[in-house]
Amino acid sequence: MLPLKIIATGKALPSRCVTSVELDVLLGKPEGYVKKKSGMTHRYFAEETDHQSELAAAALRDALTRQAIPAASIDLLLSATGVSEQALPSTACRIMQPAGLAHGIPAFDINASCLSFLAALQLAASLLNTGTYKRIAIVASDLASRGLNWDDHETSLIFGDGAAAVIVERGDGRTGIEAFRMETHPQGKALCEIRAGGTRRTPRRGADAEDFLFRMDGRGVFRLAAQVMDRFIALLFAGRPFGPRDMDIVIPHQASHLAMQHITKRLGMPSTQVMNIYATHGNQVAASMPTAVHEAMVTGRLAAGSRALLIGTAAGLTVGGMVLVL
């Protein structure tokens, strides 16, 4: 087991709660259309004046406050977002001041799309075990609403904005990561994307407004994920004295109601053991998984000694899973 201890979690949501009924009206659809199509009652959207880094900082302050941890004791900040705040510099360095962190600690970004938090957690555990740092804050924040194409109901209705933070230490070795696996299948790289924002499509090179919006081939994602998932789960648990059914709780990336049903079925888990905050948060991109971890902690579903499976898919296409002992 790779030692790791979660010593605090926190979350933040923008103030504007948008119900599916409100969206029915906005989109000129009959009442119930958005709820049926998305599987959600409501989600939270950032106001025009909100900043992604400030939402991230609010989540981190929440984690610090809940466990009375001094901000100055954090010695590394990892920002784990799906889409960053700007092209340069990192989102992490923009979070430090609003979060009240000490100037001079290092801060940088990890990006594995919706699984950025999972990648960052494994990296943090490795850094703590080599003694590079003692207390690391991982913050994931995403404002999906900024890139939604409201003409495309398959992609626009399932997202919500949000941020969550987890603070970790090495611990005494009784808690940690029992299994970790991540796979990227690049034949899926164009199935979910925002093509502008970097060096590929820029206004000077003829990028149009649509290049800045999220596009998804939902059927293609489902087909590729279904194709690789069984083998992925088998390899994640290969040689371990436990299987999916030995998990106390499964915390999946909250991709969509259909994706979560699918992964639950593949794992052979009863849905009562699956952490599901999707109906009230939506797919919050990289913020989904740490938000679900936080909700599992504060509701007592993740307690000392629990064994949890974190699992999900991300644009790339990346599949990731981790068995955590709390």
Add this chain to the structure above:
Amino acid sequence: MLPLKIIATGKALPSRCVTSVELDVLLGKPEGYVKKKSGMTHRYFAEETDHQSELAAAALRDALTRQAIPAASIDLLLSATGVSEQALPSTACRIMQPAGLAHGIPAFDINASCLSFLAALQLAASLLNTGTYKRIAIVASDLASRGLNWDDHETSLIFGDGAAAVIVERGDGRTGIEAFRMETHPQGKALCEIRAGGTRRTPRRGADAEDFLFRMDGRGVFRLAAQVMDRFIALLFAGRPFGPRDMDIVIPHQASHLAMQHITKRLGMPSTQVMNIYATHGNQVAASMPTAVHEAMVTGRLAAGSRALLIGTAAGLTVGGMVLVL
């Protein structure tokens, strides 16, 4: 010492070489203007049809070929760019196919602006030492030319495009990282930036063409870097049985001729011991440091048993340094 062994390096440049004399003509300046202002004879710029991920893949293939390493033996790809190829998904997943890597290995991005490679190298060493992976490829590629503002000669003349790759293993413990330190000073977060490209400024939110271009307050960067550098160097070497003068070679981020002169002076090193490829490459953002490492390797300036100091500053403002034993 944190064990780490560099088993291969490689680089790639776009085919178009642009001399400073050509730029004099393009900008309507007298011959010698660009060379004097930039300190460079030439740099390489991507063609309109070039992709950042393909340049990265070329650098990685170069590293694999030079040491006859099978592409299929790489078990993690880290992309360490300053500016990514697009907003979503990661640049890493776009590099896998052109580089010929095995489908199913994980691939994700690390972003610490110009010091992304340094951050990724420390992360890779930690992952190798916890046994998470056995052979990691780190690739840095940047196409600064895509975001240059040609009306601003202070920022546009010093950059060049490029990519470089390093392949690392844990090794037998006789080589590795003897010291590492990174600091982020967020009061400098707006001194170097591209404000668009993420959730902050988008066309829908009124972003203009300039928001997609690199902006720098050069005087501000210099002032902040000068203010923190002496303390940073002292802390990097604190408690170590060696100092800057015990280094066989210094490999700085190739920020600009003035920045490199400044850092050499602060370290008290003769300029002959400083790896300088700036005049023929320019500031290649995150690709600069691994390109300089590669050039030091192939020219024999970095040989087995050498002790090298990698050091530099990045947008953020981040300062980083690492003592490597080869």
